[in-house]
Amino acid sequence: MTALRADDPVAPMLAKAVATVPAPDSVAGGLQYEPKWDGFRAIIYAAGTDVQIGSRGSKMLTRYFPEVVAQIAEQITVPCVLDGELIVRTGERGSERLDWEALSQRIHPAASRVKKLAEETPASFVAFDLLSEGSTSLLGEPLSERRARLEKLVGPLTAPLHLSQTTDDLPTAQRWLEEFEGAGLDGVVAKALTSPYTPNKRTMLKVKHHRTADVVALGYRIHKSGQGVGSILVGLYQGDELYGVGGVSAFSDARRLELIDELAPVVERDEQGDPLTGEGERNRFSSNKDTSFVRLRPERVLEVQYDQMEGMRFRHTAQFARWRPDRDARSCTYDQLDVPVAWDLNDVLL
Structure with a gap:
């Protein structure tokens, strides 16, 4: 060659x-x-x-x-x-x-x-x-x-x-x-x-040292106080499809406001320049909860820490680790995840 x-x-x-x-x-x-x-x-x-x-x-x-x-x-x-x-x-x-x-x-x-x-x-x-x-x-x-x-x-x-x-x-x-x-x-x-x-x-x-994943920012929800980003919705690619895998939260008051500015360049907007919104999934715990979010172009990559997967989603809310400006969003796929070795529950229970 x-x-x-x-x-x-x-x-x-x-x-x-x-x-x-x-x-x-x-x-x-x-x-x-x-x-x-x-x-x-x-x-x-x-x-x-x-x-x-x-x-x-x-x-x-x-x-x-x-x-x-x-x-x-x-x-x-x-x-x-x-x-x-x-x-x-x-x-x-x-x-x-x-x-x-x-x-x-x-x-x-x-x-x-x-x-x-x-x-x-x-x-x-x-x-x-x-x-x-x-x-x-x-x-x-x-x-x-x-x-x-x-x-x-x-x-x-x-x-x-x-x-x-x-x-x-x-x-x-x-x-x-x-x-x-x-x-x-x-x-x-x-x-x-x-x-x-x-x-x-x-x-x-x-x-x-930690179980981490590089994920794509899909959108964000405003904090319940009405000030700043409460959570960032994130996703992973499987083939050409981008699937939501959960959210990232637990930001300080100051960090929530900073994230508004950091994410502003990738906010999807209509012809009038207003942010486009989406509607999140509802379950029996959030039937009366506002699940709307500000949509983001799938360009920003962030590294998160997570504990385990449940199906195709994070079992619990993930933690923000850092932005990854060196990563391309399309490279954030499921095959990077640490998949636990299969184990029979009967071998665990006494």
Whole structure:
């Protein structure tokens, strides 16, 4: 296969959630464990001074991270395509951690703001896979081969470019899951050493500290006080259909008012400019309750924490974690969810 190109972007390989770190012998050929970085997934297309950064949804992030582009152009002399994570580090030496809020602010339309933030909160890139080197695609090669070539290419580089560490030792991976959370990392990822790179397929396994999902904002209800957003209605795609999966609430008074402004750009409006509304589902507990909501264009993605699913919906109200400006709404599908292992209730009851 020929080398990969930014004008025909490759979709990153994805991960499926599992409850615990899997044992190495659970997969033929063994597993490689890596820290799960809490940043923006990024596919780097490097060819000398021509450097492009693609997001998980193949949107170009190049203009938002000029300091990373400059370092890649300076340090990487071999044309290649790298898979990794853009991160922002904050804190004093010895207690540094990842800063999601600072990273999120880097996505800004104003060039002057981008320049200012690149100087004040510079980003780093952590590489964990090599998809193309020279004129040859490595997608069909096993992870063990891709990793060996990645170490030769990226290992000698200096900050802000980094090589993600790995281990094949299960106790070490389990320790990472516990200890790295203090540095702001998101969990542990396990990859089959014999596996080729499979774009847009969930062939990796991830263990996170919390059960989370990236969902699409569909609408919002006004708080019962009449001031601000009381809850955000969210959904997930299955094929081309977008299904409501529940709501997100428990906002402070100040946050409710902030959300009105944050969601204003995606409010659906009629020809007169007035917000369009919809009617929510009713049940025996809400037969007399106002279930109307302000409709939103399905463009904004947010990460939520949830406890469990009941059918195709969250069993309880989810909690807002953060906005995900790096995610495309159509990428928010049901297959990202952690599905519990089937269990007979008779085996639980005494």
